[in-house]
Amino acid sequence: MTIKNNRLTAQQYKEKFADIHPPFETSGAALLEANRCLFCFDAPCTKACPTSIDVPKFIKQISTGNMKGSALTILSSNIMGGSCARVCPVEKLCEGSCVLHNRQEPPIHIARLQRYSTDMALKSQWNLFKRKNSRGKKVAAVGAGPAGLSCAHWLARQGIDVTIYEKENEAGGLMTYGIAAYKVTPEFCREETDFITSIGGIEIKYNEELGRDLSLADLKKNYDAVFLGIGVGLTRQLEIPGENLEGVVDAIRFIYEIRKDGFSKTAVGDKVAVIGMGMTAIDAATQAKRLGAREVTMIYRRTEKEKPCTDEELEIAKLDGCNIIWLASPKEIHGENGKVRSLLCSKMELGEPDDSGRKFPFDTGETFVLEVDMVIKATGQVPYTDMLQSNRIKLSSGKIRIDANCTTNVGAVFAGGDCVNGGKEVVDAVEAGKEGAKSILKYLGITD
Amino acid sequence: MADISSNFLGIKSPNPFWLASGPPTDKKYNVLRAFEAGWGGVVWKTLGSQVKNVSSRYSAVDFNGHRVMGFNNIELISDRPLEINLREIREVVREFPDRAVIVSLMADNNKESWHDLIKQTEDTGAHGIELNFGCPHGMSERGMGSSVGQNPDIAKMIVEWVMETATIPVITKLTPNVHSVVPTAKASVEGGTNALSLINTIQSITGIDLDNFVPNPNVGGKSTYGGYCGPAVKPIALKMVASLSLNSYTNKVPISGIGGISTWRDAVEFMLLGSTTIQVCTAVMTHGFRIVEDMIEGLNNWMDEKEFQTTNDFIGKSVPYLTKWGYLDMNYHVVADINQEKCISCGLCYITCEDTSHQAINVEFGNPYNKYTIKEDDCVGCNLCMLVCPVNDCITMLEKRKGSEYLNWLEYQKRGLPLNDH
Ligand SMILES: Cc1cc2nc3c(=O)[nH]c(=O)nc-3n(C[C@H](O)[C@H](O)[C@H](O)COP(=O)(O)OP(=O)(O)OC[C@H]3O[C@@H](n4cnc5c(N)ncnc54)[C@H](O)[C@@H]3O)c2cc1C
Ligand SMILES: Cc1cc2nc3c(=O)[nH]c(=O)nc-3n(C[C@H](O)[C@H](O)[C@H](O)COP(=O)(O)O)c2cc1C
Numbered sequence: 001m002t003i004k005n006n007r008l009t010a011q012q013y014k015e016k017f018a019d020i021h022p023p024f025e026t027s028g029a030a031l032l033e034a035n036r037c038l039f040c041f042d043a044p045c046t047k048a049c050p051t052s053i054d055v056p057k058f059i060k061q062i063s064t065g066n067m068k069g070s071a072l073t074i075l076s077s078n079i080m081g082g083s084c085a086r087v088c089p090v091e092k093l094c095e096g097s098c099v100l101h102n103r104q105e106p107p108i109h110i111a112r113l114q115r116y117s118t119d120m121a122l123k124s125q126w127n128l129f130k131r132k133n134s135r136g137k138k139v140a141a142v143g144a145g146p147a148g149l150s151c152a153h154w155l156a157r158q159g160i161d162v163t164i165y166e167k168e169n170e171a172g173g174l175m176t177y178g179i180a181a182y183k184v185t186p187e188f189c190r191e192e193t194d195f196i197t198s199i200g201g202i203e204i205k206y207n208e209e210l211g212r213d214l215s216l217a218d219l220k221k222n223y224d225a226v227f228l229g230i231g232v233g234l235t236r237q238l239e240i241p242g243e244n245l246e247g248v249v250d251a252i253r254f255i256y257e258i259r260k261d262g263f264s265k266t267a268v269g270d271k272v273a274v275i276g277m278g279m280t281a282i283d284a285a286t287q288a289k290r291l292g293a294r295e296v297t298m299i300y301r302r303t304e305k306e307k308p309c310t311d312e313e314l315e316i317a318k319l320d321g322c323n324i325i326w327l328a329s330p331k332e333i334h335g336e337n338g339k340v341r342s343l344l345c346s347k348m349e350l351g352e353p354d355d356s357g358r359k360f361p362f363d364t365g366e367t368f369v370l371e372v373d374m375v376i377k378a379t380g381q382v383p384y385t386d387m388l389q390s391n392r393i394k395l396s397s398g399k400i401r402i403d404a405n406c407t408t409n410v411g412a413v414f415a416g417g418d419c420v421n422g423g424k425e426v427v428d429a430v431e432a433g434k435e436g437a438k439s440i441l442k443y444l445g446i447t448d
Numbered sequence: 449m450a451d452i453s454s455n456f457l458g459i460k461s462p463n464p465f466w467l468a469s470g471p472p473t474d475k476k477y478n479v480l481r482a483f484e485a486g487w488g489g490v491v492w493k494t495l496g497s498q499v500k501n502v503s504s505r506y507s508a509v510d511f512n513g514h515r516v517m518g519f520n521n522i523e524l525i526s527d528r529p530l531e532i533n534l535r536e537i538r539e540v541v542r543e544f545p546d547r548a549v550i551v552s553l554m555a556d557n558n559k560e561s562w563h564d565l566i567k568q569t570e571d572t573g574a575h576g577i578e579l580n581f582g583c584p585h586g587m588s589e590r591g592m593g594s595s596v597g598q599n600p601d602i603a604k605m606i607v608e609w610v611m612e613t614a615t616i617p618v619i620t621k622l623t624p625n626v627h628s629v630v631p632t633a634k635a636s637v638e639g640g641t642n643a644l645s646l647i648n649t650i651q652s653i654t655g656i657d658l659d660n661f662v663p664n665p666n667v668g669g670k671s672t673y674g675g676y677c678g679p680a681v682k683p684i685a686l687k688m689v690a691s692l693s694l695n696s697y698t699n700k701v702p703i704s705g706i707g708g709i710s711t712w713r714d715a716v717e718f719m720l721l722g723s724t725t726i727q728v729c730t731a732v733m734t735h736g737f738r739i740v741e742d743m744i745e746g747l748n749n750w751m752d753e754k755e756f757q758t759t760n761d762f763i764g765k766s767v768p769y770l771t772k773w774g775y776l777d778m779n780y781h782v783v784a785d786i787n788q789e790k791c792i793s794c795g796l797c798y799i800t801c802e803d804t805s806h807q808a809i810n811v812e813f814g815n816p817y818n819k820y821t822i823k824e825d826d827c828v829g830c831n832l833c834m835l836v837c838p839v840n841d842c843i844t845m846l847e848k849r850k851g852s853e854y855l856n857w858l859e860y861q862k863r864g865l866p867l868n869d870h
């Protein structure tokens with residue numbers, strides 16, 4: 001049992017990480033699908049979209065051949081409509097609420113149509129948005145993730161000059177560094193960022209970290225307003241013995257490596273345990289398997305009913321051949337020569353519902369041992385508490401507190417995205433960026 | 449099994465389904481394939497003086513992803529030499545003696561040409577003649593086709609020339625490019641025609657290429673009005689057939705119904721309005737001859753279900769159900785009803801009634817699904833919501849009469865009953 005990289009051939013990597021939701025192959029296929037849409041009034045799909053994309057309208061526009069119109073309909077509600085078409089859990093959003101379910105038919109493939117439209121916009125580099133003349137107002141956004149980019153684009157459209165400070169050397173946030181490689185490619189993230197910034201009035205300064213290279217006070221001094229879209233950090237500690245052994249890794253870091261260093265350079269064990277059952281856990285497990293791990297076992301302390309990931313996500317893991325153990329919690333990691341050898345788990349049982357409304361698991365006292373050489377932790381991310389608190393930003397349970405106007409306790413400082421909601425989806429972050437931008441405009445007294 | 453055979457002026461065919469004069473009946477090869485597939489008869493592609501066609505020739509209207517809702521052509525009459533057509537007609541009549549073979553004719557505008565063409569046609573052994581007074585493009589510029597059909601006097605004169613010499617049944621095919629088909633139909637019957645057929649194609653422009661601005665079909669950068677047919681024209685054709693059936697002069701001769709027929713249902717509708725046989729062109733041009741299989745089986749099954757022994761049992765049966773608007777019953781009233789169990793919450797009924805009808809549907813907003821209910825008192829019973837509803841039998845119209853007696857508009861006015869009831 002070893003942890004090693006380069007387990008597969010280039011061709012194998014390519015196949016295993018191929019696009020999981022491939023686009024329509026022909027415009028005919030897209031048209032056929034577009035024509036299935038009923039053009040609902042007060043459409044449930046639009047209501048289910050956090051960014052309220054007018055779905056029936058953009059689909060109608062595809063069917064009439066008004067492709068620019070359709071792309072504008074999407075992107076004016078959601079500037080990352082291209083990303084969302086690839087990564088949104090649509091089964092619980094737009095497609096999940098399609099009225100065709102009520103007619104016992106498959107829903108309209110909204111995401112695929114959205115991808116068809118936005119891909120064309122990006123490929124053709126359509127200038128869909130015209131920036132208003134500069135108003136001489138400057139806003140700093142921290143973090144070039146979905147929240148920051150969305151906020152910046154909305155402001156830039158209105159003639160605000162935006163500077164984004166990003167600690168990494170690429171934009172996109174978790175779109176670039178977090179989301180599974182079979183959903184979105186780094187090339188696409190770059191293309192999308194270029195498309196967003198092509199409107200003008202947005203400058204991204206890379207390798208600039210708030211708390212290290214700059215302070216909130218500096219930003220407040222130099223800008224009329226500040227938007228925080230810094231997301232959440234690494235995975236929470238398990239707080240169990242053996243956590244520091246070689247072979248215990250953080251899911252976010254593991255995925256980050258795949259995205260940053262490439263498939264062949266990312267090491268993976270023979271027998272891998274993944275702790276957790278959220279989207280991150282699923283992504284870690286499936287990608288460990290796709291990198292060539294022989295056996296991947298996911299461990300979750302509650303049952304399938306309480307799982308935080310969607311059925312579709314779980315299905316991906318199952319189809320990839322990942323084992324799943326419900327009602328189990330890691331108790332201790334055993335090692336040999338400083339390296340992981342096995343994982344001791346407690347068997348759990350469910351009690352009364354807790355604060356989250358889900359039944360609380362408790363330890364039955366019974367245990368079992370899994371022989372593993374790698375443990376991936378995916379039990380929720382921890383916020384950048386220290387940095388935020390040292391900048392006197394008020395938090396509640398680690399999340400930045402904002403009021404109805406997206407404002408933090410510090411004047412002229414706004415926030416949105418994962419750092420406020422604790423970690424949801426890209427689409428929520430895009431909406432939060434938009435809302436933040438609207439609040440900033442209001443704050444700056446811009447009403448037209 | 450019902451008897452679906454037909455007898456049209458003594459011309460017999462095993463079923464009432466004929467192919468209309470057009471490309472599917474332009475040569476022996478096609479006609480033999482059609483008969484092998486089961487078609488009861490053909491009207492051979494129109495014969496006349498030698499012509500030459502252009503390229504391209506057809507265009508179409510698609511609707512919401514469905515191809516060829518309507519079809520358009522700028523072809524002329526048969527562009528094959530007359531002798532070849534006549535020889536092939538003779539051969540086909542011999543090879544399939546049980547099928548109807550009618551020959552469409554369009555001679556130059558003089559008596560001798562007509563007499564000569566009729567003589568040559570009769571020599572083939574064909575069972576009937578159809579006079580093409582309907583082609584609305586090309587030929588009409590030369591004073592033939594629809595130019596004849598649009599002028600009752602000329603039509604009558606030509607029918608009279610024809611009837612002087614014809615010994616086999618003569619059908620006059622009418623053009624729909626008139627305000628009413630009745631005058632020319634009447635004139636043709638006066639001239640002695642044995643039967644009528646309709647409709648030929650409707651003048652049209654199906655669309656324009658938005659990149660080069662040329663209407664279609666594009667012939668070297670220019671276009672011309674074409675003739676429209678296919679599913680889109682069926683309602684227009686049905687109305688025209690009905691108007692002949694309702695006219696006491698024209699309803700003395702049998703009708704062969706044409707225009708947008710693609711299925712046995714379409715065919716039955718034409719027959720219910722008085723057609724003895726029906727003719728099909730576009731549907732076979734878009735699907736091939738094999739569609740006749742289902743037409744035959746469908747008609748058979750429907751007749752069995754309705755216990756009709758022969759087609760005569762139902763030909764014209766729907767004609768008495770047509771009346772003038774003024775005789776409709778004003779006491780009859782229906783209101784929409786939404787079956788909540790079937791409703792999928794698409795809201796189409798609501799938005800159409802709200803925006804364009806009578807604001808008679810109530811919406812209760814929900815997340816994500818809204819609930820829609822009918823405001824019975826506001827519903828005028830227009831059917832719109834039922835028509836747009838994408839679920840079968842979800843919206844139905846319930847009868848709620850305003851009064852028990854029959855009350856037509858004339859009587860209504862006489863009694864001075866209220867005009868604004870909402
Ligand atoms: C493994 C994984 C899989 C996921 N899969 C999906 C999925 O399939 N679909 C989906 O919709 N969502 C998914 N998500 C969630 C989604 O990625 C996030 O909700 C979304 O990216 C949040 O956007 P954000 O802009 O708020 O934060 P982030 O994307 O985290 O962006 C924050 C940005 O701020 C930068 N930053 C942080 N601190 C500083 C600082 N101090 N100074 C300067 N810059 C800083 C970061 O480098 C980053 O670029 C997934 C998340 C993870 C972790
Ligand atoms: C390409 C084409 C050529 C036609 N040529 C003739 C013709 O030569 N003579 C004629 O009487 N009708 C002709 N028609 C009209 C058809 O016979 C028929 O009346 C009309 O198409 C309506 O029927 P449909 O809807 O089934 O096609 C032609 C139609 C088409 C599409």
Ligand code: SF4
Nearest residue numbers: 801827828830831833
């Ligand atoms: S029948 Fe007409 S008026 Fe009545 S509810 Fe339906 S659309 Fe409205």
